[in-house]
Amino acid sequence: xxxxxxxxxxMFELDNGIAEQLTEISLNSAIQVRCxxxxxxxxxxxxxVPLIQMFEMxxxxxxxxxxxxxxxxxxxxxxxxxSNIHFIDLVSSGILGGxxxxxxxxxxxxSPIMLESILLRSLYRLRTTDNPRNFVLIDSVNALAIxxxxxxxxxxxxxxxxxxxQREVLTVILNIPDQVPPSVLSNLDLYCTDLIDRGQVVxx
Amino acid sequence: MxxxxxxxxxxxxxxxxxxxxxxxxxxxxMEFLVRGATSGEACAHFTATEPSVKLLENIRQYxxxxxxxxxxxxxxxxxxxxxxxWLGLEKASFDLQDVYALIKxxxxxxxxxxxxxxxxxxxxxxxxxxxxxQLIRDFLFTLGKKLATLGCTTLLIAEITSATENAxxxxxxxxxxxxDGIIVMGDVERMGHLLRYLQVVKMRGTQHSRxxxxxxxxxxxxxxxxxxxWGALNDRAxxxxx
Numbered sequence: 001x002x003x004x005x006x007x008x009x010x011m012f013e014l015d016n017g018i019a020e021q022l023t024e025i026s027l028n029s030a031i032q033v034r035c036x037x038x039x040x041x042x043x044x045x046x047x048x049v050p051l052i053q054m055f056e057m058x059x060x061x062x063x064x065x066x067x068x069x070x071x072x073x074x075x076x077x078x079x080x081x082x083s084n085i086h087f088i089d090l091v092s093s094g095i096l097g098g099x100x101x102x103x104x105x106x107x108x109x110x111s112p113i114m115l116e117s118i119l120l121r122s123l124y125r126l127r128t129t130d131n132p133r134n135f136v137l138i139d140s141v142n143a144l145a146i147x148x149x150x151x152x153x154x155x156x157x158x159x160x161x162x163x164x165x166q167r168e169v170l171t172v173i174l175n176i177p178d179q180v181p182p183s184v185l186s187n188l189d190l191y192c193t194d195l196i197d198r199g200q201v202v203x204x
Numbered sequence: 205m206x207x208x209x210x211x212x213x214x215x216x217x218x219x220x221x222x223x224x225x226x227x228x229x230x231x232x233x234m235e236f237l238v239r240g241a242t243s244g245e246a247c248a249h250f251t252a253t254e255p256s257v258k259l260l261e262n263i264r265q266y267x268x269x270x271x272x273x274x275x276x277x278x279x280x281x282x283x284x285x286x287x288x289x290w291l292g293l294e295k296a297s298f299d300l301q302d303v304y305a306l307i308k309x310x311x312x313x314x315x316x317x318x319x320x321x322x323x324x325x326x327x328x329x330x331x332x333x334x335x336x337x338q339l340i341r342d343f344l345f346t347l348g349k350k351l352a353t354l355g356c357t358t359l360l361i362a363e364i365t366s367a368t369e370n371a372x373x374x375x376x377x378x379x380x381x382x383x384d385g386i387i388v389m390g391d392v393e394r395m396g397h398l399l400r401y402l403q404v405v406k407m408r409g410t411q412h413s414r415x416x417x418x419x420x421x422x423x424x425x426x427x428x429x430x431x432x433x434w435g436a437l438n439d440r441a442x443x444x445x446x
Binding site for chain 2: 110111113114115116117119120121123124127128147149151152155156159163
């Protein structure tokens with residue numbers, strides 16, 4: 001498959017192992033998805049595609065790593081329709097003109113530090129959707145860690161995961177493990193019910 | 205809110221909703237009326253801070269609100285200026301007689317329509333015309349008592365600033381003493397961004413939460429989640445009035 005990322009043509013195939021793993025998971029699960037720097041989009045797409053196409057889920061995509069438009073266009077370029085997904089964009093408000101976009105499935109939040117607002121906006125969107133089954137995906141913990149203090153982020157993820165598990169909304173948390181503070185990572189290990197590990201091996 | 209209050213505001217209570225500008229007091233008040241109107245209750249809103257036309261124009265953006273509730277008479281909005289004019293109270297300050305005339309007018313309206321949910325927005329603006337602290341106390345106490353007797357649950361909206369917030373939950377320092385409940389709304393500043401919060405300080409007859417909640421004013425109404433405890437270390441009161 002070909003995807004246009006950052007103006008460069010890349011070749012990749014979806015990781016079918018992720019789809020297989022997802023078939024074992026219930027709606028009130030919380031999945032930690034570990035990826036590396038170079039395979040982040042492939043892992044994200046390999047997670048999203050089965051959720052959207054196989055399980056016919058709707059959901060919320062919280063974009064802290066890149067602007068929502070860039071992510072939507074990346075999915076469109078590989079033929080994935082994400083119009084049924086609502087994006088909560090934490091990046092573009094920091095760029096003048098970044099919120100003037102041709103998509104109506106994006107909500108902008110001023111900053112990744114407004115963690116409670118992210119949770120409330122996600123809950124609001126879930127209350128307005130007709131989809132019977134939904135997921136909420138954070139992309140990514142390492143992007144949130146740039147702005148938020150370690151203990152606050154760990155507390156937030158604890159609240160976030162429990163809030164959505166209680167509502168039977170599948171929680172997907174993307175992270176690049178070697179860029180996440182150790183206490184946040186160990187808390188994720190504790191709170192998440194499942195792990196999809198595609199983090200790249202780092203040789204020190 | 206019902207979850208925080210472990211059930212809701214007790215029937216017939218007078219609740220002070222004290223908050224800084226832009227903290228969502230009017231929206232909360234209007235949602236309180238809409239929820240009542242949805243279940244068939246007659247509601248009234250006395251507006252002293254902005255004309256009713258402007259209030260309704262602002263509130264129309266929320267999908268929980270339906271203009272039919274106004275048209276059908278379930279929610280009745282009164283301009284305090286019009287009420288003052290009817291009562292011949294177009295003056296800078298009120299004396300005892302004026303205060304009792306105002307109480308009688310409000311109670312008569314509540315009684316005639318059969319109002320069970322009432323919002324006065326804001327009691328601060330209204331009390332500016334009452335110069336004596338004792339008279340303010342009498343006004344609020346008598347009004348609250350009469351409304352409770354009629355089975356009317358009342359939200360008294362109060363504007364506070366940072367100075368008053370530290371000392372009291374009201375501008376005149378007497379409103380909170382007569383209220384059955386106090387809900388405080390404001391902003392906390394986190395790294396230059398303002399987050400709205402709400403906290404129930406007091407609610408007689410309930411085992412309410414006393415935690416601080418972050419709020420969002422969504423088209424569906426006010427949504428809440430507990431504020432992050434570790435965030436509180438760095439958060440500070442918003443500089444706009446709080």
